[in-house]
Amino acid sequence: MNINRLMLLSKSVKFGKSLLTSNARHAAEEVTLPHRTFKTYGRNLAYAKDLFLGKLNKAECFPYPEISNEELEEINSFVAPVEKFFAEDVDSKRIDHEAKIPPETLNGLKELGLFGIQVPEEYGGLGLSNTMYARLGEIISLDGSIAVTLAAHQAIGLKGLLIAGSEEQKAKYLPKLASGEHVAAFCLTEPGSGSDAASIQTKASLSEDGKTYLLNGSKIWISNGGFADVMTVFARTEVVGEDGVKKDKISAFIVERAFGGVTSGKPEDKLGIRGSNTCEVSFDNCPVPVENVIGEVGGGFKVAMNILNSGRFSMGSAGAGMIKKLIEMTAEYAGSRRQFGKHLSEFGMIQEKFAVMAQNAFVMESMAYLTAGMMDRPGLSDCSLEAAMVKVFSSEGGWVCVSEALQVLGGLGYTKNYPYERYLRDCRILLIFEGTNEILRMYIALTGLQYAGKVFTDKIKKMKKGNVGVVSEMLGKRLGEMFGRSRDLGLTGTDGVVHPALADSAKKLEQNVVHFGSTVESLLYRYGKTIVDEQLILKRVADILINLYAMTAVLSRSSRSISIGLRNHDHEVVLLANTFCTDAFFKNNYWMTQLQKNSLENQDENIKKIARQVLEKRSYICSHPLDRTF
């Protein structure tokens, strides 16, 4: 009996293999087709999305994007004065304490041109690329309040104009915005509407003469809301649809404070980024000329989405900049303080904290500049998925690192004498704004699953109908995986793009990617479109993808630095990259095991049950340990 089974098994393996090779040929054909389009039309492949199919688009991320020598010189010429300004003229403690950025500091920022980093030079901005913007972000992030003020101004506030504004609008508003004479703000959130467009209440009604819109409603948590002169405001407008039915749709408007009817509330008293101004902005019959609609009437949703999606990538470099600074400050303390006749830096647990910080900064940087480089490539690029991953990874990594740095100082770190508590407060916002990490995880997972679902639908349908060919192909694939056949996706070897010193890590990434592809397929098989409601699964899918992207970025960057012989590349390659990849590999494997059906590691049902019972009563429902029944 057993022998029979073995025979059968070996047969099926062979069968599977033959099927596989044929399938691989098919796959190769499939891949080559878009490759050709890539060459002709520039970039339209998406690296992260392809990971969902178990494919590794090495052309996308390897080699690591570089900037030319001239650009490097240019950026260095910008960076030096900014660094000097932040070191000498910015008093972060005072900004935090007084909850206000002093006017002279703001003027300094304006003189440096930091209010128009990405505004084209023809409109008086610096016209820097995404990569350069990320580089400046590293320094600006040393003060959270300034970083948020600037980000609200240009990453979201005036981004609408840059993305969808008409020539006249750009010419009218951008020069003053770029010089900092006017400050911009982005008004989307409302008391009843965070990420739900349907509950936006602010209304814009066309006047009788058809020349102005009257804006009514109020927006909350508007950064720079207290003093912004130009605002991008989203409001409902009545639009006649194609079928002739009137519908409420969202439109984007440029609103000047000078139009009248704009009032700002009291600034919010916040936990961190206290120097940035956040308040409520109300519009009471504020007249907005028709020509101030950004894009087309009723097209505000797309504008908002594009602005939000494009503003996130710089958070990676910002986080890295902050951590690098923290490492310097903390290491000094750890090297000088003595306990039991030893320096703090000699204790293993303290050393671990520094390793964590260095590794996090390294990965964040790698991801941020890879994404920025991808965005800077010619052609239409959609890097929103990658940008979202950078944001999630760096905000969470930043929070951990700041907390670890504070821990090294112990009680001193907890006092206001040291800046750690301020960094801790400031960086907490990173997990919340520009789309909370939970929402971004949903975005990451669902965008990828939608893409993969389109590709896999036919195959899964055939499998469900019991098509012998497809089923046995699947079986063969599973068996192959089971017997540990390593999958070669071409990162190493003859056409390899990864340096041999990183071959082990590259193999790990390949194995993870293949496994991830089949996990996604089985998830789609099991849940279909109802996976939207399985948030705990989506969270894991997003986490795995973030790790895969981080591994790619690290491998790509390290391969480059070892190949061109950058300083300390051995530290980078052998230690940081390999350590991170191994760590991420095991984490991914664990998560993917959890995603298997009937997995023992998966506690989702219990987790949901606990939460449901607590939420039903809206309180902690366990009896007190000291309670008695008799």
Next chain:
Amino acid sequence: MNCARCLLRLQSPGILAASVRAAVRRTAQHQLSTVPSGITPHTTYSQTLRHFHGSTALSKSQAVPTDQEEKDKSLITYDDLFERVARETKTKATFNRVVDVFCNRDIRRRGHVEFIYAALKKMTEFGVEKDLTVYNKLLDVFPKEVFVPRNFIQRMFNHYPRQQECGVQLLEQMENYGVMPNMDTKVLIVQIFGEKGHPMRKFQRIMYWFPKFKNANPFPIPRQLPEDPVDLARLCLTRIANDLDSKVTVHQTPCSDITESGEEVTYPLIVGIQSPDQMELLARHNPERPVFVEGPFPLWLRKNCVYYYILRADPLPPDQKVELPYDPERSFYFPLQLDLDLDRDLGDDDSFDVDDVDEGPVFAMCMTSQGNQATLNQWISGLQENNPVLGLVPTLFRLEAGPAELLGVSDPDPGHGYRPGGAEETQTGAETEIVVEEEEVHPLSQRGKQ
């Protein structure tokens, strides 16, 4: 054990009411004088059991039938003792006095079993049926150490069965009224019956189950219901609604006023409840379809029954149901739906196949002390303040007959009460059980008589 209980059931109603008592007396005589030919097995057992009893009082009465009068007399004496002492007031103090009188009368506590049985019956009358200290005091009536088995033979057989049975009965009554014994009870039981007697076992069983059941109800009712009808209505409504968001509104507090013409007008109490979800449902209600005020529906809270009314609509016919179409421009951050042609796999579909009966929405609930249309109309107009749609919707009243007033705990007015199940005003759940038993016993004793 079982037989002993049967016996008790036979005895207990006899002591309860005078008329039944007579019947039992006759039955008892009958049983004693005739051979158990047509008698049910229950009575037979009880009789055989009686022969085992060790109490002198009983064996005497059995041995000489003429002593029956004396035994009855003694029973009456204990009943009488309670009646006499507590002629004016029946309180805990008087009850305790009776027990003290009994204890001090005779150092040997002669007839304590009968006394305890009689006292147990009287406890409800004195309102001490839920008082642990009184139970302990009653238990204290038993002489100590006399009934504790001293050798293995005594331990093996039922030592002093009548006394043990009486102790068990006392604990059983505590159990029925939900009184949890305490350490004093345990000490007393150990002193009287020893570590392993039946009362001790009973005590241990109670102590095993009571704590487990104590918090078993996920919707606990307070032991003492609020006396104020407004508070009571609030409690009831939040209990039914089970929605933490719902808001209770007192539309009208009860008061009486004298008009100019000298007539006294009483304004009834109206308390309503509505949750934001219900308001939203009502706002979306099609004004052409009527809403109904229905009631009264009963709600039992311990021994009180209150009535409530609901405002509801019929379920929408299937053709009128409008599902909101998926709007792709809804979420700024992530897609709310996937555009895929794949459904959940059968193997991962954990939902049950439940036949859902489509019930209409309930928009609000209220309680009132006067369930007539005028009062309920007042409630509806009160609701209209927050639900303007009610002004447009035709409202139909479908009220059932029967007085349905919100009665406070403090004013048990039997004249008003429409009490389903024929339960009496003061009855508790535990007592209902006893009533049922009584009814079962009646035919039995009747049969015994024939």
